Amino acid sequence: MEPKIKIEHVSKIFGPRPKSVIPMIKEGVSKDEILAKTNHTVGVYDASLEVNEGETFVIMGLSGSGKSTLIRCFNLLNNPTYGAINVDGENIIEYNAKKLKTYRQEKISMVFQHFGLFSHRTVLGNVEYGLEIKNYSKEKRQRIAMENIENVGLKGYENKYPDELSGGMQQRVGLARSLANDPDILLMDEPFSALDPLIRREMQLELLDIQDRLKKTIIFITHDVNEAFKIGDRVAVMKDGKVVQVGTPEEILEAPANDYISNFIKDIDRSKILQAQNIMIQPNALVSLKDGLKVAIREMEENGVSSAFVVDRQRRLQGIVTIDDVVEGIKEKQSLEDVLIKDVTTIDKQEYVQDIIPKALEAKFPLAVINENNKLEGLILRVHVLSSLVSEQETEDNTVSES
Amino acid sequence: MNNNFPEIRWEFIGDYVEAFINWLDTTFAGLFEFIRVISFRTINGIEGFLSFLPWWVLLIIIFLLGWRFKSVFSGALYAFFIFLVGTFGLWDVLLTTIAIVLTSVFISLLIGIPLGVLMAFSKKFSFMMRPILDAMQTMPSFVYLIPAIFFFGLGNVSAVFATLIYSLPPVIRLTELAIRNVDKEVIESAESFGSSKLQMLKKVQLPQALPTIMAGVNQTTMMALAMVVIASMVGAKGLGEQVLISINRIDISLGFEAGISIVFLAIIIDRVTGGIADRFQKHRGTD
């Protein structure tokens, strides 16, 4: 599928003669060196990426890494010094004033870090602004605005002024205002950074909820890794104006492209990112329900384990057998059914590690990872859970210090 | 002179200025006529309307204004002040002064706000205007009386013109400042919705700048009032004229009555316009 947005070699340079710096960028001269030599600041350094339709694409990076400069290129609040920004196959940089106006009115809208609300307008007046600009009739724009106000849970506040609302509510107004235009693309520049942690978490969930319903293409900026990995389908990491890695949260977590990124994700709470399917292993010893006890013993011996999951012909989980029970059962001439332990802890493959931890601590047997049809997908041992909480970087550090 | 400072006769500069003023007078005759007509009509209109009202209605209006924008007590006090002025026998001249002040303020805003907006939008224009505004503000206000008489002859219109030059700079300055100071993120959010320049100005920049501009109205009005006595030297009627007469006659009682009347008017105008400006401050935003 053609990506919704595709940017190619985008650079944004601040200074008196931005274009003159482009050759240096092409040669790969560093941001610091360019600043020292030419006194120009490189906001975005040769960035290329693709954002798919309906995806929540997060850009993260430390302060000053160029996130805002980049996101503001998508609606041309910043005009890139070089490069192409293709949206639905059209390079928006080539738009004339009229086309740009239409593009901003119809296709894209933005939520700001400090909300950017119109303090002289009520909540309703704020939310209907985008429609007013498009000369919608008063009745029509107020109806749409009210729908959006309700959507973000602000019904009853429509006649209040922004300074009468809490920060969280103000940002809901910001969100409603940008959704009122029904844009394809939603730009969010650190929309929750100004909110306190509790409200922030609430807003994150709300955004996920809204995204579930509306399926917008969202570009979301944050410098909080936990936030990035929580809401991002894919995440881009920026440093010194460059995009240094793009991938799903799991990909970045498992294989950070460089020290900068590993540093970045060092203090992330991995248990909230990783799911069962990321840490499970393939079940090595599997016994079918119709197999005999002898087969079960052989399976376990060959794999060097002391228990085996039992599945039916559709690979649906039936239970588990331990080597002790099986040996005992052979003596007593019992069948597999007789020694089968049905009370197995099962885990959905999308369950997060933080929810698995308590179960892993209690369980006597390996945890069975199943999908929604009860089919066995993998298994998790206690050691997997614990090791998943330690990042690659730390493991390496430990090995070094131990040897 | 007994120092040896070399003396140069600069009269020709004065000649140039005079020639320049003459040129202005003929070239912009239409403009001056326009200003004259507008000022004249406005002053007469306001004055006519005020004197058409029975005196007690005006007192009630003053009371209501004070009440709405300050407090009941203030309203009563202001009405009492005006009542006192009436008992001095200065009712009619008071109305004339109010008319001149209101007209000056009205025209100041009419000219000043658009100029301020232009300055906010164009760095070049702003750069050009700044020294002119500086000069307008620092020049002793008596000096303005000369071209005023020249262009408009003796009378109220000249007074308005001289007042205008004096009270215009703060309106222009505050408007420019207010528009430049509108929160950057607010401007960007309006831009991100695809607002045109005009929509941006009408729906965002001006409303956002209004509280500051309103603070300017308060200043302008006070300055216009301060010009009242000076302007009476070019034949403006009103309280200022009474002060002037009292000086000529060394009439202490008239001087005091007219003077205190101006003070009363100043207090009322300052408090009421200040109260109005505060109203506009209410939803300025959180930061």
Ligand SMILES: Nc1ncnc2c1ncn2[C@@H]1O[C@H](COP(=O)(O)OP(=O)(O)OP(=O)(O)O)[C@@H](O)[C@H]1O
């Ligand atoms: N208008 C501007 N003029 C000059 N330099 C700018 C301008 N805007 C941004 N920069 C520079 O560009 C670089 C990137 O800034 P940017 O605001 O994009 O960073 P950011 O990642 O959004 O940081 P933060 O997390 O603090 O918001 C910085 O070095 C900054 O100083």
Ligand SMILES: [Mg+2]
């Ligand atoms: Mg930023």
